[in-house]
Amino acid sequence: MRRSLLLVVVLTCLVLAAASAASARRDGTTLNLVAYSTPKTVMGKLISMFQDTPAGQGVSFTQSYGPSGTQAQAIVAGQPADIAFLSTGEDVNTLVKAGLVAGNWAAAPDHGLAADSVVVFVVRNGNPKHIKHWSDLLKPGVQIVTPNPFSSGSAKWNVLAAYGAMRRLGKTDAQATAFVQKLFQHVVSQDSSGRNATNTFLAGKGDVLLTYESEAYAARQAGQDVRFVIPRQTMVIQLPIVPLKSSPNLAKAKQFIEFVQSPAAQDVFGQYGFRPLDKKALQKYFGTQLSVKPGQFTIADKMFGGWPKVDKTWFDPTHGRMVGIEQKVGGPTGPTQ
Amino acid sequence: MLGTITAYLTVVVALPIAALVWESKRHGGHTFWEVVSSPEAMAALKLTLGAALLVALLNGFFGTVTAWVLVRDDFRGKSLVNAVIDLPFALPTIVAGLTLLALYGPRSPVGIDVAFTRAAIVLALCFVTLPFVVRTVQPVLHELDREMEEAARSLGATETAAFRRIVLPNLLPGILSGVALVLARAVGEIGAVVIISGNLPYRTEVSSVLVMNRVESGDGAGAAAVAVVLLGVSFALLLLVGGIRFLLTRHERAA
Amino acid sequence: MLRRHVPRAVALAYLLAILVGPLAMVFWRTFEHGVEPVRAALSDPETLHAFQVTLIVTAIAVPLNTIFGILAGLAIVRRRFPGKGLLNAFIDLPLALSPVVVGLSLYLLYGRTGWFGTWLSEHGVQILFAWPAIVLATVFVSVPFVAREVIPTLRELGDEQEQAATTLGASGWQTFRRITLPSIRWAVIYGVVLTTARCLGEYGAVAIVSGRIAGKTETATLRVEDSYQNFDVQGAYAIALVLATIAVLVLIAMTLIKPKEQTS
Numbered sequence: 083m084r085r086s087l088l089l090v091v092v093l094t095c096l097v098l099a100a101a102s103a104a105s106a107r108r109d110g111t112t113l114n115l116v117a118y119s120t121p122k123t124v125m126g127k128l129i130s131m132f133q134d135t136p137a138g139q140g141v142s143f144t145q146s147y148g149p150s151g152t153q154a155q156a157i158v159a160g161q162p163a164d165i166a167f168l169s170t171g172e173d174v175n176t177l178v179k180a181g182l183v184a185g186n187w188a189a190a191p192d193h194g195l196a197a198d199s200v201v202v203f204v205v206r207n208g209n210p211k212h213i214k215h216w217s218d219l220l221k222p223g224v225q226i227v228t229p230n231p232f233s234s235g236s237a238k239w240n241v242l243a244a245y246g247a248m249r250r251l252g253k254t255d256a257q258a259t260a261f262v263q264k265l266f267q268h269v270v271s272q273d274s275s276g277r278n279a280t281n282t283f284l285a286g287k288g289d290v291l292l293t294y295e296s297e298a299y300a301a302r303q304a305g306q307d308v309r310f311v312i313p314r315q316t317m318v319i320q321l322p323i324v325p326l327k328s329s330p331n332l333a334k335a336k337q338f339i340e341f342v343q344s345p346a347a348q349d350v351f352g353q354y355g356f357r358p359l360d361k362k363a364l365q366k367y368f369g370t371q372l373s374v375k376p377g378q379f380t381i382a383d384k385m386f387g388g389w390p391k392v393d394k395t396w397f398d399p400t401h402g403r404m405v406g407i408e409q410k411v412g413g414p415t416g417p418t419q
Numbered sequence: 420m421l422g423t424i425t426a427y428l429t430v431v432v433a434l435p436i437a438a439l440v441w442e443s444k445r446h447g448g449h450t451f452w453e454v455v456s457s458p459e460a461m462a463a464l465k466l467t468l469g470a471a472l473l474v475a476l477l478n479g480f481f482g483t484v485t486a487w488v489l490v491r492d493d494f495r496g497k498s499l500v501n502a503v504i505d506l507p508f509a510l511p512t513i514v515a516g517l518t519l520l521a522l523y524g525p526r527s528p529v530g531i532d533v534a535f536t537r538a539a540i541v542l543a544l545c546f547v548t549l550p551f552v553v554r555t556v557q558p559v560l561h562e563l564d565r566e567m568e569e570a571a572r573s574l575g576a577t578e579t580a581a582f583r584r585i586v587l588p589n590l591l592p593g594i595l596s597g598v599a600l601v602l603a604r605a606v607g608e609i610g611a612v613v614i615i616s617g618n619l620p621y622r623t624e625v626s627s628v629l630v631m632n633r634v635e636s637g638d639g640a641g642a643a644a645v646a647v648v649l650l651g652v653s654f655a656l657l658l659l660v661g662g663i664r665f666l667l668t669r670h671e672r673a674a
Numbered sequence: 675m676l677r678r679h680v681p682r683a684v685a686l687a688y689l690l691a692i693l694v695g696p697l698a699m700v701f702w703r704t705f706e707h708g709v710e711p712v713r714a715a716l717s718d719p720e721t722l723h724a725f726q727v728t729l730i731v732t733a734i735a736v737p738l739n740t741i742f743g744i745l746a747g748l749a750i751v752r753r754r755f756p757g758k759g760l761l762n763a764f765i766d767l768p769l770a771l772s773p774v775v776v777g778l779s780l781y782l783l784y785g786r787t788g789w790f791g792t793w794l795s796e797h798g799v800q801i802l803f804a805w806p807a808i809v810l811a812t813v814f815v816s817v818p819f820v821a822r823e824v825i826p827t828l829r830e831l832g833d834e835q836e837q838a839a840t841t842l843g844a845s846g847w848q849t850f851r852r853i854t855l856p857s858i859r860w861a862v863i864y865g866v867v868l869t870t871a872r873c874l875g876e877y878g879a880v881a882i883v884s885g886r887i888a889g890k891t892e893t894a895t896l897r898v899e900d901s902y903q904n905f906d907v908q909g910a911y912a913i914a915l916v917l918a919t920i921a922v923l924v925l926i927a928m929t930l931i932k933p934k935e936q937t938s
Contacts, residue, residue, distance in 0.1 A: 114887075119903060146886045147900075151635040159785035160795070161803045161885045176637055180787075230618060233635035271535050271617035274628075274635060277903050284905075286525025287535055287617075304905035399638050400453065409458050412621030421755065424746050427738075431814050432764055435779035438789060442782050485685040492682055500689065502925065506697060508868055509921030511875040511895045514914035517902065518696040521703060529695075545692050558826075596826075603770035610773070610877055627772035634778055634882070643782070646775040653770030657763055 111141045111331050113338060116157055117167040118150035118235065119277045120300060121321075124354040125167070128347050137337045149275040150235040157182060157326070164329040165338060167196055167321070169235035169276070171381065171389040172397075174322045187324045192343045196323035197296075197356035200378065201243035203311045204283060204291040204298050211289050216247045216261075216313055219290065225270045227288035229279040231397060231404045236276030238397060240292040241404065242386065243317035249385045250315045250377060259403060266411045284308075294319055299355020315377040321356075436650070443643035454644040459620050460629060464648065466537070467626040471605035474544040475598045482552025483594055489553070490560040504550050512610025515546050520615045535617030540625060543611040548604050552597030559593035592664050599660035606653050700918070704911040715909035716916065720889045721897050725916070727808070728894040732873040735813045739869050743820025744862060748854070750821075751828040762825075768817045773878025776814050780807060780883045803885030808893065811879035816872040820865030827861035871921040 117125060125145065132138035146153065146161070150169040157163045158180040166183070168174055174194075177183040187194045205213055211224055219226060229237040244265055248258035270288055273279040276297060283291035284306055298310040323342060325335040341347055348360035352367035379385075386392050396403045444451055454460060489501050507515065519542055521527075524534035533539050563586065571581045609627040616623045626649050633642035704712060715721065749755075750762055768776075783789050784801040794801060801807050835857070839849045855862075877895040884891040892900065894917055901909035 116885075122904060144887050144890060146888065147903075148881075148886050149635055151637065152882070155634065155637060155639075155781075156803065156882075156885060159781045159788070159802060160791065162800075230620075230632055233632040269619070272619055272624075274613070274618070274631060281902065281905075282535075282617075285520055285534075301905060306905055397636070399633070399636060399641060400457070405459075408620045412462075412619055420745055421749055421753070424742065424749055424761075427742050428746075428761070428764055428817075431810070432767060432817060435776065435783055435814065436767070438782035439775065439779045442778075481685065481688040484681050485689065488682050488685040492678060494682065500686075502922075503689075503693065503697070505867075505871070505925060506693065506918065506922070508871040509875065509918045509925070510697075510700070511877055511898060511914055511917060513877055513895070513899055513902070514700065514911070514918075515696065517907075517910070518699040518703070522695050522699045542692070546696060549693055562830075600769065603766060607770045607772040607775075627774060630772060630778075631774045634774060639778065639782070642775075642778055646772070646778065649775070650767070650771060654763060654767070657766055657770070658759075661759075661762075 111334055112144060113141060113164045113331060113335055114144045114146070114162045115165045115167065116146045116153050116161060116163040118153060118169040118173075118321075119147050119275055120294075120297060121167065121354075121356075122147045123300070123303075124351060124356065127350055127354075128342060131347065131350070132338055132341050135341065137334075137341065141334060141338075149233065151176075151233055163326050164331055164335040165323065165325055167323040169319075169321060170238055171320070171322055172238070172393045173235060174324055175389060175393075177324070177326070182326050182328060183324050184327060187322070190324075191340070192359050193320070194322050194324055195320050195359060196339075196342050197321050197348070197351040197358060199294040199296040199319040199321070199355075199357055200312060201239055201292060201316045201319065202295045202298055203313060204280075204293055204301075205309050205311060206289065207307060207309060209309060209311070213290050214311055214313070216244060216265075216315065219268060220261075220264050224268055224290065225288040226265065226268045227271050227273075227279050227283045227291045228269055228293075229276055230272040230274055232399060233274045234276055234279075236279065236293055236297075237272070239294070239317055239319050241396060242381070242392065243292075246317055246379050246383065246385060247313065247315035247377075250379060255385075259407075262403075263407045263410060266407055269411075295357070296355045303355070312371060313377075315379075318357075318378050318380045320380060439643050439650075440647055442640055443647045445640045445643075450640070451644045454641045455648050459624070460626070460645055460648075462621045463624050463626040463629045463645075464652070466540070466624070467606055467649070468652065470537070470540045470544055470625065471602050473541055474548060474605050475601045477541070477545055478548055478552050478601050479594055479598045482549070482597060483556055483590065486553045486556035486560055490557060504553050507547050507549050512547060512608065513614060516543060516611035516614030519543055519546060519611065524615065534615050535619075535623065537616075537623055539615040539617070540612055540623065543615050544605045544608055547608055547611050548601040551600040551604070552594060555597035555600070556590060556593045559590055563589055588667075592667050595660050595664045595667070599657055599664075602656045602660070603653050606649060606656070700911060700915060703907070704915045707908060711908045712912040712915075715901065715906065715912040718909075720892065721894075721909075721913060723889050724892045724894045724897040724913075727805075727892065728874060728917075731805075731808050731812050731893065732870060734809050735816055735873045736866060736869050738813055739816050740820050740862065740866055742817065743822075743824055743865055743869075744855075744858070746821045747824030747828050747858070750825055752833060765818050765821050768815050771815075773811075773815060773876070773880075774882065776811055776879035777882025780811060780879070802883055803887070803891060805891070807883040808880050808891060811883050812873050812876050815876055815879055816869045819868040819872060820862060823861040823865035823868070824858050827858050831857050867921075867925050870924050874917050874921055 115125065129143050133141060150173045154168060154173040154176045157166060157177060166174065166177060174183060174187060178185050178187065203213055211221065213219065228240050231237040231241050241262060244262050245258045248261045253261065271282050273282055276293055279291060280293060280297055280301055284301065295310070295312065298308055301308045323339055325332055325339060329335050343359065345360050345362065348358035348363040352358045352363045357368055358364045381389055381392065399405065489497065520534055522529070523531050523542060525532055533542060567585050568581050571585050607627055609631065612625055613628055616625065618624050618628050626645060630642045630645050633645065746765060750758060780802065781788060784794060784807065785791055786795065835853050836849050839853050875895060877899065880893050881896060884893065884896065886892060886896060894913055898910045898913045901913065
C-alpha cells in the first residue's frame with residue numbers, strides 16, 4: 083500500500099512538470115513583461131489601455147516585478163520574457179552581453195526609453211533639517227537612507243547624481259568622489275532595492291531618502307505622507323524598455339513598446355509621477371519645474387561617458403570606486419555602529 | 420532503500436550544492452580567495468559568526484530555562500505557552516522582520532529602538548531560532564529519571580548541586596543538539612535580518628545579505644564563493660557540535 | 675518557593691519580549707483598521723491564486739520529505755554503511771543554507787546556461803520560472819525536519835520489537851507497517867507539522883526561481899512581499915496571518931490527537 087502511495091506521489095510530480103511544460107506553449111498571443119519593482123501600477127494601467135487598441139486586441143500579458151538587477155539575471159537564466167522594462171541601462175547591457183537584446187537598443191525610437199524621472203530628496207514633514215541642497219546632506223547628524231549601490235539601480239542613480247551635482251558645481255573628479263564618500267558616512271541603511279529603501283524610510287529611519295521622483299509620487303499616491311525636494315543639480319533617470327530578440331512575438335512586443343511611447347501612454351506616465359518623454363505631457367505635469375533643467379544631467383554627459391564606463395569605474399565589485407568608499411566608511415578605520 | 424534515499428538526496432540537495440561549488444571556482448581558485456578574503460566578505464563573516472554564537476548562547480540558556488519551566492513547573496496558561504513556542508517556525512521570516520521592526524524600531528510602541536544596529540541582527544536571529552533548544556531539551560527533561568535527583572537530595576545534596584551534577588550533564592546532549600540547530604539556522608538566515616539590520620557593509624551586513632547583493636549585481640561566481648564558505652562553516656559547526664555530543668554520550672553507548 | 679518563581683519569571687519575560695510581543699504586533703497591525711481591509715486583501719484574485727500555489731506545492735513537498743525522512747531515519751539508525759555521518763550532515767545542510775543560495779544553485783543547474791540548460795530548452799521542458807522549480811526549492815529547504823525527528827526517536831526505541839517480529843515470521847513490510855511506523859508516529863507527525871510550516875513560509879529561494887509572475891508563479895509569501903512593496907502593509911500582514919494560522923491549525927490538530935502522556 084505504501085509503495086503505491088509513493089508511486090502516486092512521484093507520478094503526480096511528473097504530471098505537474100509536464101503540465102507546466104505544456105502550458106508554456108500557449109495558443110494566442112501572450113506577451114511576458116518582466117519589469118523592475120516599482121512601475122506595477124502604471125504598467126497595469128497601460129496594459130489595459132493597450133488591450134483596448136486595435137493592435138492590442140486579444141493580446142494577454144503576464145507581468146513580473148522585482149529588483150531590476152535580479153530581473154535581468156532571471157531573464158539571462160531563461161525567464162520567459164518578451165519585453166524588459168528595467169531601471170538602468172546597465173541592466174539592459176547585461177541582457178545584451180547574454181545575447182538576448184540587440185546591441186543597438188539605444189538607437190531605437192526615444193532611445194529605447196519608456197519614461198524619465200529625476201533623483202530627489204524625500205524628507206520628513208516640514209523638512210525639519212532644512213535639506214535643500216546636496217551640501218545639506220553633510221550637515222552634522224543628518225541620516226541618509228539609500229539602497230546598496232551594487233545591487234540596486236536606484237542607488238546607482240543616487241551615487242551618480244551626487245557625483246554629477248558636485249562636478250556641475252565646479253568640483254574636480256577627486257573632490258566630487260570625496261563628496262560621495264562623505265555622503266556615505268551619513269548613510270544609515272542600505273537596502274537591496276529602491277522600494278525597500280523607501281519602506282525603511284517610511285518605517286521611521288533617517289532624515290532623508292535619496293530616490294526617484296516617481297517613487298515619491300508612488301508613495302504619496304498610496305496614501306503615505308511624504309514630502310520631497312528636487313535639488314537644483316540632479317540626475318535625469320532614464321528608464322529603458324526593450325524587446326527581447328528571442329521573443330516569439332517580436333513584432334507585437336515592439337508594437338506594445340511603441341504604444342508605451344505614444345502621447346496617450348506618456349500622459350499616463352505623467353499622471354503617475356514619471357517625467358514623460360513626450361514634450362506636451364512633460365509640460366503639462368512638470369511645467370513649473372522645467373526651469374530647474376539647466377542643473378540636470380544624464381548618463382550621456384561627458385563626465386560619465388555612458389553606462390559601461392560608469393559601471394566599471396564605480397560599481398565593479400572588486401575595483402569600483404564604491405568598493406573603496408564602502409570600506410573607508412564602514413571598515414575598521416571607519417566609524418563604528 | 421539506500422539507493423532511493425541517496426538518489427533523492429542527490430537530486431534535491433547534493434546536485435545543487437555541487438553546482439554551487441563548481442560555480443564558485445569558475446574563475447579559478449585565485450579569484451575564489453580574492454572574493455572570500457575581501458575585507459567586506461571577511462567583515463560579513465565575522466559579524467555572522469559572532470551574532471550566531473551570541474544567539475546560540477542566549478537561546479541555549481533561555482531555551483533550557485523555558486524547557487525546564489514547561490516540564491517541571493505548572494501554572495495557568497502553560498499549555499498555551501507550550502503551543503506558542505513553535506510559532507517562529509510558522510511565521511514567514513519577512514513578516515518576523517516586519518513585526519520586530521514595528522516593535523523595536525523607530526516607531527516602537529515600547530520606546531525601544533534598536534533597528535538598523537547589530538543588536539537588531541541578534542534580535543531577529545533570536546526570534547527565528549527560539550524553538551530549537553526548547554524542543555530538543557523538553558523530551559530529554561521529560562524522560563529524565565527523577566530518582567537520581569531524589570537520591571542525591573536524600574544524601575544531602577542541595578538543589579543547585581543536584582542540578583549541576585545530575586540534571587545538567589544529562590541535559591547537555593539535548594542542549595547541544597538544539598544549539599547546533601540554532602547555529603546552522605542563524606548563519607544562513609536572511610529574511611528577518613534583511614529588513615531590520617540596515618545592511619551596512621562592514622557594519623551590519625551579514626554574509627547571506629552579501630550573497631544576495633552579489634547575486635543581484637550579476638556576480639554569480641562571487642556569490643557562490645561566499646555561499647560555499649558559509650556552507651563550509653555551517654558544516655564545520657554541525658560536525659563540531661555533533662562530535663561533542665558524541666563524546667558526551669559515550670557512556671550511554673558503552674552500557 | 676522563590677526558586678520556582680525565578681526560572682518561570684525569566685522564561686516568561688524572555689518569551690514575552692522575543693516571541694509574544696511580536697506576535698501580538700502581527701495581530702494588532704493586521705486588524706488595526708478593521709476587518710474590511712483584511713477581507714479586501716484576501717479576496718484579491720492574484721492573492722487567492724498565490725494561496726493555491728503555496729498549498730499545492732506544500733501538498734507535494736510534505737509527503738515527499740516525509741517518506742524520505744522515514745526511510746533516511748531507518749537507514750541511519752538501523753543500518754551500517756560507509757559515509758553515514760556524511761549522509762546525516764547532508765540532510766541537515768538545507769537548514770544552514772541561506773535561501774538565496776538555494777535559488778542561485780537552482781539557476782546554476784537548470785538555467786539557460788546551466789548544467790542542464792541546453793538539454794531542457796531542446797526538449798521544451800520549463801523548470802525554472804515554473805512549478806517544478808518552486809517545488810524543487812521548497813522540497814530542498816524542508817528536507818531535514820521529518821528525518822531530524824525520526825532519528826532520535828528510533829535511537830531511543832531500539833529494535834528489539836522488530837527483531838522479535840522477524841523471528842516470529844513477519845515480512846519486512848509487515849514489521850515496518852505494524853511495529854516500526856506506529857512507534858515513530860508522533861515523531862513523524864511533529865516532523866510533518868514542522869515541514870508544513872516551513873513550506874508555507876518559504877520565501878527566499880522561491881523568490882529567485884519562480885519568476886514572480888503575478889497570477890501564475892507567485893506564492894503566498896511572495897504576495898506578502900509584493901503587498902509590502904506596494905505600500906500595502908495591511909495586505910502583507912493579512913496574508914502572513916493566514917499562513918501562520920494554517921500552520922497553527924495543523925499544529926493544534928496534531929496536538930489534539932496526541933495521547934495525554936506524550937505532552938510535556
